[in-house]
Amino acid sequence: MTVMHSLHREPGRVSIDEATCKQCGQCAEICPADVLRLDGGRVRVDQRSPFGCIACGHCMMVCPEGSITVTGRGISPDDLRPLPPPESRATADQLAALMLARRSVRRFQDRDVAPEVLGRVVEMAASGPMGIPPWDVGCVVIRGRDQVQQLAAEVIRGYEQFLKVFRPWLLTLLRPFVRRATYEQFRHFIRPLAQTYVESRRRGRDVLFYDAPAVLLFHHSPYAEATDAAIACTCAMLAAESLGLGNTIIGGAPPILQRNKALCRRLGVPEGNTPSIALIAGYPATHFRRSVRRGFSHLNTVD
Ligand SMILES: Cc1cc2nc3c(=O)[nH]c(=O)nc-3n(C[C@H](O)[C@H](O)[C@H](O)COP(=O)(O)O)c2cc1C
Secondary structure (H helix, E strand, O other), X not given: OOOOOOOOOOOOEEEEOXXXXXXXXXXXXXXXXXXEEEEOXXXXXXXXXXXXXXXOOHHHXXXXXXXXXXXXXXXXXXXXXXXXXXXXXXXXXXXXXXXXXXOEOOOEOOOOOOHHHHHHHHHHHOOOOOOOOOOOEEEEEEEOHHHHHHHXXXXXXXXXXXXXXXXXXXXXXXXXXXXXXXXXXXXXXXXXXXXXXXXXXXXXXXXXXOOOOEXXXXXXXXXXXXXXXXXXXHHHHHHHHHOOOEEEEEOOOHHHHOOOHHHHHHHOOOOOOEEEEEEEEEOEOOOOOOOOOOOOOOOOOOO
């Protein structure tokens, strides 16, 4: 058995170099899948655990001797990287400052974002914890205002269709069959939002992607969850911020993209994957002078 993945159907393979292994057992201690076990003072590989090796690579990363090799499920020793030294890592104060200074940005300079900078955002985002490795989340990088506006036009066409179908009288008719919050969201948020998208576009204003020079669209496979894509997008947001890119998470485009298979194909979203969240990015044309305190709607502690 293995944890299902759109590209990988086999468990990972673990091999231990018996010549260098000192049987310290750190790999067995860290293995979350119970594939490595310390048995009579010796480390053993046992693929009979419920999912087999999930190829998280923790054993390879923790082994002091470098005696472990994990392959399969998209991982190999080539993926190992030196551990960033503690002094190069963001401190809590630095991270808090980044998060406090970050604001969603909806006005951008008339300047493209270099492919290498977007590549860095993607690379940093991919290090986020998206469920069980290997991540079953994809990212489409839409570069340049022309491409972004082409996509915006197609999404807005989808909203025009939506408005033709979901007329106020139909929503009233559906009212007894849907949850109150769903009805209220449709009536008081989604429909007015769709109208705003469509009318603004007619007036030459883009309130979907805000004329951003780049969009990152995150999609997930049927074996992953929208949360995984949201984590990728949140990490991309922080990465973009750290690289001086203004950005905003955009949930307005995916619901239409999800219903337009031809467009998804053109964007390179694999069949069966669901586009669930996007991030716009570009060099900001606005600068905030102060931050703001934000809090949770509810916060309780259970001791
Ligand atoms: C899931 C999700 C979807 C969002 N979709 C949009 C959107 O489509 N358009 C938009 O202008 N802001 C959208 N936002 C809001 C902004 O990304 C941002 O969170 C909000 O404006 C608060 O930003 P601030 O902390 O910078 O004030 C979305 C946020 C989330 C988390």
